Amino acid sequence: MAQLRLALAQINPTVGDLRGNADLIRDRARRAVAEGAHLVAFPEMSLVGYPVEDLALRSTFVDASREALIQLAADLDKDGHGEVPVVVGYLDHAPHETAESDPARPLPQNCAAVLHRGEVVARYAKHHLPNYGVFDEYRIFAPGQDLTVVRVYGVDVAIAICEDLWQEGGPVALTRAAGAELLLVINGSPYEQDKDDTRLELVRRRAGQAGCALAYLNLVGGQDELVFDGDSVVVDTGGEVLARGPQFEESVVTVDLDLTSSTVDPEHTPAGVEHVNLGDDPVPTYAAEPATLVPRLEPVAEVWAALVLGLRDYVRKNGFRSVLLGMSGGIDSAVVATLAADALGGENVVGISNPSSYSSQHSKDDAAALAQALGADYRVIPIAPMVDAFQAGLSLTGVAEENLQARIRGVVWMGLSNQEGHLVLTNGNKSEVSVGYSTIYGDSVGGFAPIKDVPKTLVWQLARWRNEEAVRRGEKPPIPESSITKAPSAELSPGQVDQDSLPPYELLDPLLDLYVEEARGRDELITAGFDEEVVDRVVALVDRAEWKRRQGAPGPKISPMAFGRDRRLPITSRWREQDARSATAGGDDAAAATTMERSDPAAEELRQKTQRSDPAAKEP
Structure with a gap:
């Protein structure tokens, strides 16, 4: 078995405030590291705020997001946290080879990055782009194509973004094929009445399909007409709730996971899987702490x-x-x-x-x-x-x-x-x-x-x-x-x-x-x-x-x-x-x-x- 202390930082960013959001991420990363976290994650688009709507179509804004991400990686290292991998949601340009991207007008992508030792060491782009209700992402973004798996202290962690969890197949199926021990999903999921029950049922089902533990991390805060309610949750392969964050409040939710050490050969991963190895050596055995488990509010x-x-x-x-x-x-x-x-x-x-x-x-x-x-x-x-x-x-x-x-x-x-x-x-x-x-x-x-x-x-x-x-x-x-x-x-x-x-x-x-x-x-x-x-x-x-x-x-x-x-x-x-x-x-x-x-x-x-x-x- 391999231990891993995961910290889910459900934060309240502001759309367009890249500097303020980066400072917020640095502060919460500091708290997580002080609590002994081995992996820290932040929600969907947390560096730029969410949803950015048609701001994503402005190349100057996308460029600013990329520059802010690079600076954030350097600042986290300067803060003394470079050895702890940090997953951050941000906005990026689609690679030129992406079929849906016009070389004359590159489309943006809704992405997650892994920051380690002052560098951006891995990148994942959201595959499934919602085009219903309040979402216009299919019109704005180019979809991603590959699943990113990052090995942290001998544990393979697959990364996905929000809608990727709601759709059958896709990254969830690839997670099982890749043999990952943890599926980390960063989200910007707006609040609706009774939605937390729907989410929990979905998370439990997808954990079984992925064949591994699943961590669901959500934004907190208001953005125009949308309210993000946090309510982050971690379940094991069988769907048992291991940790759950508060609703409508910022929080760093920590949980100690007991996972199987990876036996996957990074050189021979399935098609469509990008594997990045940040370390094979497991964490030395330590005493687990009680996980965050916050009761739900009445309706x-x-x-x-x-x-x-x-x-x-x-x-x-x-x-x-x-x-x-x-x-x-x-x-x-x-x-x-x-x-x-x-x-x-x-x-x-x-x-x-x-x-x-x-x-x-x-x-x-x-x-x-x-x-x-x-x-x-x-x-x-x-x-x-x-x-x-x-x-x-x-x-x-x-x-x-x-x-x-x-x-x-x-x-x-x-x-x-x-x-x-x-x-x-x-x-x-x-x-x-x-x-x-x-x-x-x-x-x-x-x-x-x-x-x-x-x-x-x-x-x-x-x-x-x-x-x-x-x-x-x-x-x-x-x-x-x-x-x-x-x-x-x-x-x-x-x-x-x-x-x-x-x-x-x-x-x-x-x-x-x-x-x-x-x-x-x-x-x-x-x-x-x-x-x-x-x-x-x-x-x-x-x-x-x-x-x-x-x-x-x-x-x-x-x-x-x-x-x-x-x-x-x-x-x-x-x-x-x-x-x-x-x-x-x-x-x-x-x-x-x-x-x-x-x-x-x-x-x-x-x-x-x-x-x-x-x-x-x-x-x-």
């Missing part, structure tokens, strides 16, 4: 942690120190404000109450109580005089008058943002974003939307969980109970509640889940038990709101189908789901179906009502 706590991390990193990585939002006393603004306080500290949260003539006293009281509990900077700026001034010149009525209130509030928020340097947060949840229940250039203004991918019913769950968590900590629950229990309302007209315009959220969210997340058609929704009239109205609202969503702020992705790069639909389109039933019938029937949908008075009334503002932002 709602996991979502909260993802939203906090995504918000914190978006604010800090974009150079802001504080945020500003409309505090209405409603559930959405209460949850967003509490997320912001957890992410940045309550002293860095500015809450603005903009009461109008329709704002209830209980809503104003709830907003003030929330701000006090969070320690936020709370300001009351009535908008009734501003509305009167606009109305004196415009004389708007109905929905246009209601939307005017929302737009005046948006002007107030953005004005304070410009003056004082805060990032404005918008409070819209996924249910409202889906059906367009917001005022464009009103409550939808802002630079970041923390609950954009959170359905309304989950917003309530998050609020209750956060209050319960406060009790567990011996603290006062921050969110007023009445903000959780009262009926959501935009308070833009007397006695208004959301349910005047929308189905109950307990009905709406499951319908939206099937239509948006699973792309079910109209007839499938009706077969699933939803009322035909409700289906037609909700589907029409979702389709018509695409132009609003396209102008919305980014927000952290927590679902498999978030609005943004996950779901790309045209704004200009005459297709309606109701057309599907009659499209095959031809001419008159199809035309009639389209005409009926457009002229349905009830649908038009509902469409106008749902142009109103976000209930959470419209109740100051």
